[in-house]
Amino acid sequence: MFRLPTRSTMLSWGLAAVLLLLAYIGESALDDYVIRILNMWGIYVILVTSFDLVYGITGQFSLAHAGLAAIGAYTVSLLTLPPDAKLMSFLLQAPHPLISNAQWPLLPALLLGGVLAALVGFMIGAPALRLHGDYLLIVTFGFSEIIRLFLINIPSITNGAMGLKGVPYLSGLRWTVAAVILAVFLTNRLITSSYGRALKCVREDEIAAEAVGVNLYRHKTLAFVFSSFFVGIAGGLFAEILGTVDPNTFRPALTYAVITMAILGGLKSLTGGVIAAGIYTVMSELLRTVEAPRMIFSYNFPGLPGLRQLAFAVMLLVLILFAQRGLMGSNEFSWDWLLSRFKRPGTKKEGGEA
Amino acid sequence: MKKSMSLFHVLSILLALSLLLSACAQTPTTEQPQVEEPTAAAIPDVIPDVIKIGVNETMTGWGAAYGDMTWKGIQLAHDTKPTVLGKPVELVLVDNKSEKSEAALAAQRLVEVDKVVGVVGVNSSSMSMAQNEVLEKAKIPSMATAATNPLVTQGKLYAFRAAFIDPFQGQAAAKFAVEELGAKTAVLLVDIALDYPVGLANYFRSNFIAYTGDEKSILSYQSFQTGDRDFTAQLTQIKSLNPDIVFAPNEYAELAAILQQAKQLGITATFLAGDSADVPELVQIAGENAEGFMYTAQFHPDAFTHPEAAAFVEAFRAKYNIDPETFSVTGFDGYMLLLDAIERAGSVDPEKIREALLQTKFTGARGVTVFDENHNGILAVPVIEIKDGKKVFRYLVSPGD
Incomplete structure (x- = not known):
């Protein structure tokens, strides 16, 4: 039964190994600023990938990302915070005995964060995915806000609006890169499997899909729960990197940022998501130079905060003018494509996951 | 082929844009002549040619009004005291879009790219908390401005604040x-x-x-x-x-x-x-x-009458034509308290600045400021009443009352 892996598979495993090795080296070689940007990139890649799966592939527009990420973030923060730190920062009410003494290592905390997010994702998805289009959008948006309100209103567990602080930094670039590889790899496997073809079928025409025997509801829920799990993981990593969480971090603005990236990269392309998340995080830091005071043609131009967002908006406009379907449309990076490029000199390559 | 060509168009435009942006040379915020990038900043006891103070503020987003007023106070403080240890001070302003993750990124940038000696800001507690997680790890002293949540400085060695707490x-x-x-x-x-x-x-x-x-x-x-x-x-x-x-x-x-x-x-x-x-x-x-x-x-011009307060109010009115309030006074005092500590430390070594901050007894715009054991300002609280559309000083609650 043993089959020799194809060239592409071997190259993919190689790339994953190289990325992990680079992350490992990078943790000591790079400065904390670059590491933080790369970490944010990774987290956004996971968020965008899971959005692509639900909207780009399955065609279900969901706005529940921020709320689901909050579940993961709070789970990881509460489980990794040392008990004395919890006692100190719970100013409104004493922490609930259920969480006051819990102190878990990072991996089980992250996994539980993912599982809880998936569970909540199921609770949201089970009733909501019976709806279509705009109705689904409104319901998922509502659920996301309900999660945030819930966090505000149970101060004995979440410390309410005061938020949590001093979350120990147990993760690192390795963790983020590993999670990204896992998320992109598994999502890609799901998309290319028979389930994935069924999901695409649901996106294109629900009636036709049902006619050929695709269980609509089951497939939609599957995609939604699958993506919720990774959103939870991303939320957990986000809390790790920030070291502090509060309910207002998970306002709808977070979901909108993810949607921006997904559209920028191309909704049906995971590769596009990886690139777009990179552009979004790296560019918004590079564009800081726009806000700094500078000399332009001997005119002393004072710094103007907010110019960064303006420059970013212009950049997005230009991009959308040139590539209406996002950077990658529905194209994916493939090794065959890359290797065929090498046969002709003078071309440029863009890194990404297989 | 055609599709990938358009992608290259986009990429080349991006490249051109970024080149254009970086082409314009950066100048320091201050009026001082351009000085070489300090290379000695990493070695603590060598004082760099320019002392950089980071300002992490909510210049855009929902907190923009607060950030703007705080920045006004900090700029006035910089005009009043533009040098420390005989070297010019350069303010490096970073905007955090009133977002927690941006506040952490901005603080990290101040540490790694700008190599600041200390940070003034943020006026908001939740963003100060995100910033202080970063600065604590980097061992950079921070001076939060109008952030009043006790959690901001709690358990942190290098985090201080120029305000009373809730x-x-x-x-x-x-x-x-x-x-x-x-x-x-x-x-x-x-x-x-x-x-x-x-x-x-x-x-x-x-x-x-x-x-x-x-x-x-x-x-x-x-x-x-x-x-x-x-x-x-x-x-x-x-x-x-x-x-x-x-x-x-x-x-x-x-x-x-x-x-x-x-x-x-x-x-x-x-x-x-x-x-x-x-x-x-x-x-x-x-x-x-x-x-x-x-x-x-945090402040009312009539609540504090000592000479430093009067000088501050006069300078503020002259520069901006408005009365100073909570946010500008904490920005002003925050910068002054940090510089006072650097002066007394005689060094830019974070450890020495921290020691000096703990010993602070500085007369700012709100009287003699000292820090309690959790690095919070022990300051009086003025109560203000709105009368005929104007802010009127009504009552003062002093610490220890």
């Missing part, structure tokens, strides 16, 4: 309400989505009960959410309870709407709030409905 502000408000206004009952009207109102209302409640000696003196806890504009349900209930005081320590946008609707409903109770109400926008939006409204603040 436990004391809540106590001051309760003391003023009971002892000056003779209040016996109060209702809390709180935005439960934000840490500031929730925390401050909590401290007001316990202190109000202590001052009145009556467990039942807090009649009700009414809540709403940031962004709500209709408060008639809560206010109608408050009217039927008829309390002496309505303590509503919320952001100015909600507060203005509350005051307006309370007037329409004919509520006669005194509305009391915290230092987040100390922005000109409040009176602009609420207009004559703000008449008789009172709040605790």
Whole structure:
């Protein structure tokens, strides 16, 4: 039964190994600023990938990302915070005995964060995915806000609006890169499997899909729960990197940022998501130079905060003018494509996951 | 082939854009002549040619009004004291879009790219908390401005703040309400989505009960959410309870709407709030409905009369043509306190600056400032009343009262 892996598979495993090795080296070689940007990139890649799966592939527009990420973030923060730190920062009410003494290592905390997010994702998805289009959008948006309100209103567990602080930094670039590889790899496997073809079928025409025997509801829920799990993981990593969480971090603005990236990269392309998340995080830091005071043609131009967002908006406009379907449309990076490029000199390559 | 060509077009445009942006040479914020990049900053006891102080503020996003006023105060402080240890000070302003993750990124940038000696800001507690996680790891002293949540400096070695904290502000408000206004009952009207109102209302409640000696003196806890504009349900209930005081320590946008609707409903109770109400926008939006409204603040020109305060107020009026308030005074004092510590440390070594900060006894715009064991400013709390559309100083609660 043993089959020799194809060239592409071997190259993919190689790339994953190289990325992990680079992350490992990078943790000591790079400065904390670059590491933080790369970490944010990774987290956004996971968020965008899971959005692509639900909207780009399955065609279900969901706005529940921020709320689901909050579940993961709070789970990881509460489980990794040392008990004395919890006692100190719970100013409104004493922490609930259920969480006051819990102190878990990072991996089980992250996994539980993912599982809880998936569970909540199921609770949201089970009733909501019976709806279509705009109705689904409104319901998922509502659920996301309900999660945030819930966090505000149970101060004995979440410390309410005061938020949590001093979350120990147990993760690192390795963790983020590993999670990204896992998320992109598994999502890609799901998309290319028979389930994935069924999901695409649901996106294109629900009636036709049902006619050929695709269980609509089951497939939609599957995609939604699958993506919720990774959103939870991303939320957990986000809390790790920030070291502090509060309910207002998970306002709808977070979901909108993810949607921006997904559209920028191309909704049906995971590769596009990886690139777009990179552009979004790296560019918004590079564009800081726009806000700094500078000399332009001997005119002393004072710094103007907010110019960064303006420059970013212009950049997005230009991009959308040139590539209406996002950077990658529905194209994916493939090794065959890359290797065929090498046969002709003078071309440029863009890194990404297989 | 055609598709990938258009992708390359996009990429080349991106490249061209970024080249264009980096082509314009950067100049320092200050008027000092351009100085070479300090290379010795990494070695603690060598004083660099330019001393860089980072400013992490909410210049855009929902906190833009607060950030702008804080930045005004910091700039004035920089004009007043542009050198330390005989070297020019350069301010490096980074905007955090009023977002937590951006505040952490901005702080990290100040540490790694700009190699700052210390950081002034943020005016908001939640963003200060994100910033301080970063700065604590990098061992860079920070001076939060108007952030009053006790969690900001709690358990942190390098985090300080140029403001009093909410436990004391809540106590001051309760003391003023009971002892000056003779209040016996109060209702809390709180935005439960934000840490500031929730925390401050909590401290007001316990202190109000202590001052009145009556467990039942807090009649009700009414809540709403940031962004709500209709408060008639809560206010109608408050009217039927008829309390002496309505303590509503919320952001100015909600507060203005509350005051307006309370007037329409004919509520006669005194509305009391915290230092987040100390922005000109409040009176602009609420207009004559703000008449008789009172709040605790970090500063009022008439509350402090020592020469340093008078000099600050005069300089501020001359530069900006407005009166200084909570946010600009904490920005001003924050910069001054940090520079005073660097001066006394005689070094830019974070360890020595921290030691010096602990010994602080600096006369700023709000009198002699010292830090308590948790690095919070021990400062007096002025209470301000809106009379004829103007901010009038009403009462001063000194620490230890």
